[in-house]
Structure formats: structure tokens, C-alpha cells
Amino acid sequence: MSKSGREEDVGSSSSQSMVEKTLEVAKASVFGERKEKEMKKETRLGISAKKDEDFPSWYSQVCRFGELITLSDTKGLYILEPSATKIWNTLRSYMDAELEKLGGVEEKKFPMLIKRDSLEKEKDHIEGFKPEVAWVTRAGEHDLPTPYALRPTSETIIYPYFKNRIRTHRDLPMKVNQWVNVVRWEVSDPIPLIRGREFDWQEGHSAFATKEEADEEVLEVLNIYSRVYEDLLAVPVIKGRKSDKEKFAGADYTTSAEAFIPTTGRGVQAATSHCLGQNFAKMFEIAFEDKEVKRDKKGKIIKPLVWQNSWGVSTRSIGVMAMTHGDDKGLVLPPKVARYQVVVVPVPFKGADTKRISQECQAVKTTLQGAGVRAIVDERDNYACGWKYADWEMKGVPLRIELGPRDLEKNQVRVVRRDTRVKMDVLRVDLVEKVKDLLEVIQRDLYDDAKRKLEESIQKVETWDEFKEALRQKKLVLAPWCDEVEVENDVKENSKGENEAGAKTLCTPFEQPELREDTLCFASGKPAKKWTYWGRSY
């Protein structure tokens, strides 16, 4: 089968596909936040924006035309499509197995409505969340006696439960996890999957007798998150600790896995694992009778407060994955999380035995499914195959198999990788082995490629000028810092660009380069205490 034959094929379908695609696009953008603008701009074949030129439009198109999400009638509220629910369900199974290994984590489910008094109990916590809390104030025709918050996170509804359940050291550690939706009525511009007003996440909450156990779990969970990103989503992350300014509202300290988008030069907080210390324990009175009972002067048992953690990862992970791997053709899905790993497209040339080709496509699918590969056949008879190729590329399916009369003759199929678009002929007898092999290779290549780009993005700087220049070049900046919040505030203010927020600390990586004794803070000139990642962020 000649290359030109295939290209002709694409050509012959282009007038039809233009019309169809126009319809598709019109359809997809009816619920548009930027309706008119997009209706005009996007009546073209597939993704019109370029990743390098107009990242925000590109990303929005990839999410929508790649069928991860659909916009709803309200800004910041998104509909998850089957490709996204598949990723989320895969991530959930993986996490559940990892938490099982961690030991003692029980899956529970708490109400999503939090009484105002509870929410406001921990002062730093409510200060952090107040601006984005949605309030239920009425039911039916009546005002409620007390308003309820829709959980922005569940510390304040889970910890009264902890207070009641934890009596003695035997009840510790207590670890619960729930898979739920949360609401944060963000005022700033929402971004599909990355920053929405409602999103799904997993949130874990634990209580320990000692600080050491809590500290240890914080890192164990962060490692699980890191594996979720790296092993499943093929997205490399940097593990580290947030600054006091950037930590979770109410936490002693926050650790995070940070991803980085080289195209925009922006960091993105991928998952967080917080040590809450005894802050919530104090406010919610979560204390326990220790193994060796101690008493005060009056003989009353002294009950120590528990040490607590909370940790979460959300559907934002899907957005980070799309930003990382997507290209100008659309979404690129890592095989491990792809709803369909292989799409089989019949290529019926003029005069060919269409029925037999269709049968063979089904046979290929069945063989692959039998080997545990998620495969489908695209049997739509109202689209030419060129249109179908573009459609499945947009949706990010890792492998495409083309099967036409000449493939039949030679007992082979044409296999095309989504990531590299490399084509190869594979004998039918080798198909299962080759496909399974390729899926593994793609998974690894996606990670390696992203990892290489991440590493190339990292720029070590020691002065303010170097810092500014690195930021301008969209680098992930690693700089020596004096660890003072005033400096963070100054840097943010002084690095603001036109329409661009200033840079902030992303994390202080656990893997620290050597810090010479006389190293000065890049921004304040005071003695530096650590190397910290800085950048604009999502």
C-alpha cells in the first residue's frame, strides 16, 4: 500500500470531513464560555490552535474535542466524558490498592454538607477557604436555621467524628479515605480539569499517637501520588515541601508533588500531603488515653492530642496529563489509562471486499481483546478513513490499526503510533505481541520524553537578573532562598508581567543540590537556607 494511496484517501474525505467537523465543533461549543469567538474560530478541521502559539485555546480545544470534558451552562462546571471517567476510575483502583498496601486505611463516606459552626472552628482553615465556599441557605420554600457549606475539603466534618471515635491508643492510628466531589466557588478564571468550581477527588485523613508516625505517613502517601503521576499518567513530578505561605490552610506543613508545563513555563500542584500537626486536634478536642497513663496533680488522666494528616489528589491530574502529552493533533493518552488503547479502522478501497475487511477488523479486535487489550473497530459508514484517523488522533488513542485489501493479501496490518505517528506493517501472527510491546514502549516513551523536557526546563540561578531572565525563558527556576515570606511577597510583586501573575515558590525539593555556605538568597541577598523551585503556576 503506497503512502500516496493513503494520503489520497485523506484527501478524498476532506470535503465531507470539513462539513462534519464543522457540525461537531459547533455542537461541542454550543455550551461555550467563549461561544461566539470559538464558533467563528473553530469551524476548521479538528484542533485549530497551536500548543506553542496559543496554549489556553489549544488546551481548551484538546479537552473538548479530545472528549475529556464538555462545558456546562455554568462557568467552571464541567461534564466529564467517558475518556475522563475511565482515567479517574483507573486512578481510583490503583490508589485503593496502594492504600491497601499502606495498611489500615478504611473507605468511608461523609456528608458533603458542613454546618457553619464546624467549618469555622479552625481559624486558619476557614480564613483560607472562606472566599470560595458555596452556601446552602434554603430547602424547599424555607430558609434553613443554619447555613450549610458545600465541602471545599472535609477536615471539619470528619474531625468531629474522629473526636468521638478515638478514645484510647488502641484506636490509633485511624485512617480514613473517601472518593467524593468538592466545591470551591473560584472567582478567578476557571480552566477545564485544572481549576473548576466542582471537582472529584480522593481525600485521606489520619490520626496518630505520635508526630513521628504522622511525618512518616505524609511521605508514604506523597510517594503513592508520585507513582500515580509517573507510572499511570506518565507525568514526571518533583517532590518537595511547600513554603509556609503556600501551605494548606490549617496545616503544620504541606508536601506536594509538583508538575511543570514547559510550553507555558508554569508549575502546577499535582497532589498534596499535609501534616496538620495538632492544630485541628486542639480545636476539635481529639485526644486519647495513652498506653502508659499519666495524671495531673489532681489525679486526672492527661490525654495527649493526636497528630493528624490529610492528603488528596483530584481530577486535576487528568488535566495535567492532557497538558503534558497533548500535541497539535489533539490529546495523547498514556496506554495504561486510555479508555481505548487500539482503534481498528477498515480501509475499504474502491472495488474491495468491504464485508471481508470489516470481518477481519472485527477478528483483529477480538484477538486483541482476548489478550486484554482495550480495542474497538470504527465501523462508522458515514466517514472516510482519513477523517477517522484525524478523529482518533484528536481523542488520543495510543495505537491505530489500518486494515485494507493489500494488508489482507499480505496477512498484515498497518500499525500507527499516536505519539510519534510512526507507521509500521505488522504480520497478523505477530500482532498481539507487537501491540502489547508497543503499548509498553509508548507508556515509557511518553514518560521519558516528559522527563527530559522537565529536566531541560530546570534552570539554576543565583541572582535576581538570572531569575528574571530564566522566568522570561519559561524555565522552572531553582534558586537559593532565605526562607522569608516577605521575600516571597516581593518576588511575586516584582515578577508580575503584562497579564501574568507573579512567580511564587512551588516547592523546596527533597533532593537538594549542595548549598555552599556563603550562598545568598537570589532576591534578598541574605544568607540562603535552601534551594527552592519558583515559577508562575496554575
Place this chain on the structure above:
Amino acid sequence: MSKSGREEDVGSSSSQSMVEKTLEVAKASVFGERKEKEMKKETRLGISAKKDEDFPSWYSQVCRFGELITLSDTKGLYILEPSATKIWNTLRSYMDAELEKLGGVEEKKFPMLIKRDSLEKEKDHIEGFKPEVAWVTRAGEHDLPTPYALRPTSETIIYPYFKNRIRTHRDLPMKVNQWVNVVRWEVSDPIPLIRGREFDWQEGHSAFATKEEADEEVLEVLNIYSRVYEDLLAVPVIKGRKSDKEKFAGADYTTSAEAFIPTTGRGVQAATSHCLGQNFAKMFEIAFEDKEVKRDKKGKIIKPLVWQNSWGVSTRSIGVMAMTHGDDKGLVLPPKVARYQVVVVPVPFKGADTKRISQECQAVKTTLQGAGVRAIVDERDNYACGWKYADWEMKGVPLRIELGPRDLEKNQVRVVRRDTRVKMDVLRVDLVEKVKDLLEVIQRDLYDDAKRKLEESIQKVETWDEFKEALRQKKLVLAPWCDEVEVENDVKENSKGENEAGAKTLCTPFEQPELREDTLCFASGKPAKKWTYWGRSY
């Protein structure tokens, strides 16, 4: 090992267990809706209420002490415990596989917030739900320009999406399913799992080109629900059609699976599958271009409206299961959905080799787990085994294995069924086979027993006097009916008891007894059109 030995064992632990259980109970009821009353009443060993004597208290205790749920600080909002999330996850996997077989159902996820205008579009629908809708009116410090409803069900947020996605016959059928939480701010008395203000469910929504396809799917889905109840939860159900008075707000007709609780003589709607006809299609303008295009006089394409269904099953199923199988000792879990199917309890007699017994218990657990049985060992050293027996009975674990020194000698274990409390000695070599066999037998026996009780409860009547007497005897009443809503209203009014709601139609079963031509309605004396189940209900 003598019977008395084991009983002595129970006896020896009773003083400790009394104290401990008092603590447990106090703990469990701190969040009490009926706090004081229960605190006083329940400071006894385990479940104090009798199923036959005080069903509401019994059920509440079974749910809480059996660790399905914990009460929250708000009436009608419950915390699901791991036993309940396990059942729900099992049901979800089962349903997902069944929907996969049904074909074409895609898992999506829609926002939980519905704009007021959308919710109010279908008039019957909003009339039905208005009294129980919770409204979000504020975010942060600001009033929202338009209030949002927390979804009581998602027709009105999914159908605008259908309108945009459905263009031609090629887009049909469209079937989506989502696993989400919903809120119905019930004013009447909440009952754990059965009637709460927030609950989890699965809701499916589909659109078809023809009424016939919609009608067919309604029943296919109802059959899946019936299997969920009968095969997983071991709860027999009756399939039938709801009366117009009792159908879903906005539906053409509703089919349901109905369960029955013989102890209280009350029916409970277990799952529903609705044909919405074209009611929502009309209001949301969901129309499509048909295969054979028809045009009106002006040449404009006539687009037919789609036919729609919606269907759902909720965590209420867990409550129905608990009501059906539970006894005065507590919860009884069907093996297929039990978080733990087997609990192994070491029985360390005085002077016994405690360490070896513990090792053997672990070995038994490992063997069972290797065979795919969900087993644990209760190694708690602060409870005597009698206390443990009662504790696991309360939690409903299907099989208990006791292992003491004499069992070790004889290379056997003592196996005790939760449902019948029958005890047997099983040789270690036969253990896996016997346990797997017993789990199957228990699953079947639970169903058979419930089925027998259901059948014994059914009472056919033909007159008002017979009807009243059957109701008094807590029967599930099957009566010939003229199918008039006025009669339903009259029956409800005239069958009210002291503190008891009147009887209503539960469903008209698909399996109809023969209706003699001259049969009259039991209530109106008019010619009867069908046999219908009547009863008080949850």
C-alpha cells in the same frame, strides 16, 4: 471441646464486655438524633431492641452497631462505614458489568449544581421535587445572581446536554450513566440508608428514536436491578408498574422493583426504571433528523422528538438488605457483599500455647485469602472471645472460625454460621472447600428464607374488610383495582392507623393472577382492571 467450655468462655468475658460495650455504645450514639433516650436504653450488651417488638429502634441499632453507618451532627445526613462502602462498591462493579452487557452505556459525570431555570423547565418534574430541593444562594461573601439547586436527580442538567449532542438518528440511542450523590431535603422523618437527605446512587439516562426501544430498555434495566437485589443482596423483589399517582414526577410511566419487610408489613421501593416518553424532550427540545427525512409543507425538515428513559438504584438497597436479613443479634451480611466473609477468632484457654494458636489463626486466614475468601483474624488482646463472637455477630460476618488448643490437637477448626448459628467441626484439610461451599449455601439460604417469608406475606383479597384485616396482619395485599386515582386517595385516607400512614399502591405486578371478568375493585366496587399490590411503605 465441650459446649459448656465455650459458654463459660462467653461468661468469663461478660463483665469486661459489659463495660467495653457500654463505652462502644456511648461512643456510637454521641451524634444521636435521639441522644438521651438511646444513651439510657442502650448501655447493654449489643443490640437491645428486638426486631419483632420495636423495629425502628432495632433497625437503627443494627445500622449503627453493625457498623453500616454513623450518625452525623445533622438529622438525615449519615456517614457510610466500610461495611457499607464495600457493599456499594460491589454493587457498582456488578452494575457496570451488567450495563456493559446492555451495550452502549457510557459513564459520564455531570455537575451537581443545577440552575434554577433548568430545574423548573419540566412542570410536573419541579412540582414533584420542589419541596425537597436544597438551594445554594451564596458563595464566599456574595449572593449568587441565580440560585443553584443541589441535584435531587439529574434530568434537568443532563437533557440540555442531550439537546446539544443529539443531531441525527446516528447519535441514537444515547445512554449515559453516572455514580453520584444527590440531595433531597426530606421534611419527614429520616431513616438511615432508607430515607436520607443526601445519598449515593447510580442514575442512567437514555434517548431513543422510537418508543419501542425505550419500552424495551425500561424492562432490561429493571431486570438488572432485580438481579442486583436477588443475586447480590439476597433480597427478593416484585417487578411491576407504578400507578400514575405514584410514578416519577415527569414520567410517562414508572416500573419498579419492590421489596417487602414482613416484620413491619411495609413495602419499600427498591429501584425504579422510568419511561419519560417525550415529556422532557418537548421541554428541552431534544429532536433528531431521522433516517428517512420528512419535510413539512414549506420544505422544512421535520425532526421527531426522542423517547427517553431514566433509571436509578441507591444506597437504600443497603438498608433494605439490613432490614431483610438482620436479627436480634445484629446485622446478617450476604457473603457476596460482605467486607469480611470469615473472621477467625483465637480461643486461648488457660495454659494454652497462645503464640501457636495465633500463628495457626494467621495460617487459616492466609489459606482462605489465597482461595479468594475475604478473611481476617481478630487478634485484639483486650477482649475475651465471647465478646468477640457477639461483636462479629453484630457486624454480620457470615462465618466465624474458632480455633483453640483442642482444635489444634485434632487438626480442625470450629465453624459457626452467622445466619443459622449452626456450629460444625471442620478438618483443616477440608477447610477451603467447606468454607467456599458454606458461603454459597448461606447466600442461597438467605435468599430462599426471605423469598419464603415474602410469599407467606402475600394475601389476596377481594373486599374492603379482607383488605383491612390483611393490612392489620401486616400482609402484602394483592387486590383487584379499578385503576382510579380517587380510589387510591380514598384507600390511603381510610386505612390510616394511629401514628400510621395509610396504604398506597406499591405496584401492579407484571405477573398477574387471572382476573375473572366479573371481578370488582375491592375498594370502589367498580369493575376491576388489574391486580395491584397495596401496603404501607417506607
